[in-house]
Amino acid sequence: MRKKLIAANWKMYKTPDQTREFFREFLPMVAGHDRDEIVVCAPDIDLAAGLESARGSKVAIGAQNVHWKNEGAFTGETSTAMLLALGVTHVVIGHSERRQYFCETDDTVNMRLKAALEAGLTPICCVGEVLEEREAGATDDVLRRQCVRAFHALSARKSEKLVVAYEPVWAIGTGKTATPEIAAEAHMVIRREAGEIFGDEFAARLRILYGGSVKPENASALMAQEEIDGALVGGASLDPKSFAAIVKY
Ligand code: PGA
Numbered sequence: 047m048r049k050k051l052i053a054a055n056w057k058m059y060k061t062p063d064q065t066r067e068f069f070r071e072f073l074p075m076v077a078g079h080d081r082d083e084i085v086v087c088a089p090d091i092d093l094a095a096g097l098e099s100a101r102g103s104k105v106a107i108g109a110q111n112v113h114w115k116n117e118g119a120f121t122g123e124t125s126t127a128m129l130l131a132l133g134v135t136h137v138v139i140g141h142s143e144r145r146q147y148f149c150e151t152d153d154t155v156n157m158r159l160k161a162a163l164e165a166g167l168t169p170i171c172c173v174g175e176v177l178e179e180r181e182a183g184a185t186d187d188v189l190r191r192q193c194v195r196a197f198h199a200l201s202a203r204k205s206e207k208l209v210v211a212y213e214p215v216w217a218i219g220t221g222k223t224a225t226p227e228i229a230a231e232a233h234m235v236i237r238r239e240a241g242e243i244f245g246d247e248f249a250a251r252l253r254i255l256y257g258g259s260v261k262p263e264n265a266s267a268l269m270a271q272e273e274i275d276g277a278l279v280g281g282a283s284l285d286p287k288s289f290a291a292i293v294k295y
Pocket of ligand 1: 056218221260279280
């Protein structure tokens with residue numbers, strides 16, 4: 047009942063020309079693919095090229111971050127209004143690289159999330175533990191804390207579009223994928239917490255993606271888990287053939 051969402055996270059890769067080239071190859075490979083939703087989250091500089099290239103297809107375009115204010119003196123930031131004006135529909139929020147390298151906190155994740163939902167964007171809110179937390183047996187606590195803080199003061203009614211991505215930090219870009227069972231367990235923790243916050247009906251509809259070294263070779267085993275509602279794909283989404291293979295798992 048939950049349609050899977052397969053999302054590319056390009057991170058800081060590709061120019062506008064490389065974006066057009068990607069779509070020239072990628073779109074024919076996924077033409078007519080209706081089983082899953084597809085979104086490509088690109089650097090801001092590539093959004094216009096992505097939207098233009100994907101026009102008329104079912105592939106949506108997302109950003110990788112968004113500010114919580116509509117406009118203002120915030121050098122280097124992008125607002126929800128700017129994304130919407132371009133035609134962007136999705137946005138990644140709270141990716142672990144932003145938490146690690148750009149001082150993103152649970153509080154700023156919450157502010158960005160609120161702004162994205164109010165604007166009608168589909169936020170993909172990332173949570174996940176680091177290796178030391180997993181080894182210390184703290185994974186469930188970390189996930190619960192990240193969810194409670196990210197969803198603070200959000201209502202179920204206003205959060206219909208919310209998507210969560212479980213991305214264990216130790217699996218990102220490392221080639222170490224969580225086993226489908228480990229991922230499914232973490233997804234259950236997140237879904238239970240979402241149930242506490244938003245109610246069980248909401249939690250049953252909530253899509254929770256897995257991210258962390260998803261590749262064509264492991265995508266089908268991950269997607270076979272009932273708890274896993276899609277994927278957030280970094281490295282393997284840069285090549286059109288490999289991303290198409292993941293979409294078609
Ligand atoms: P990866 O990145 O697929 O390269 O591990 C996933 C992500 O960071 O979203």
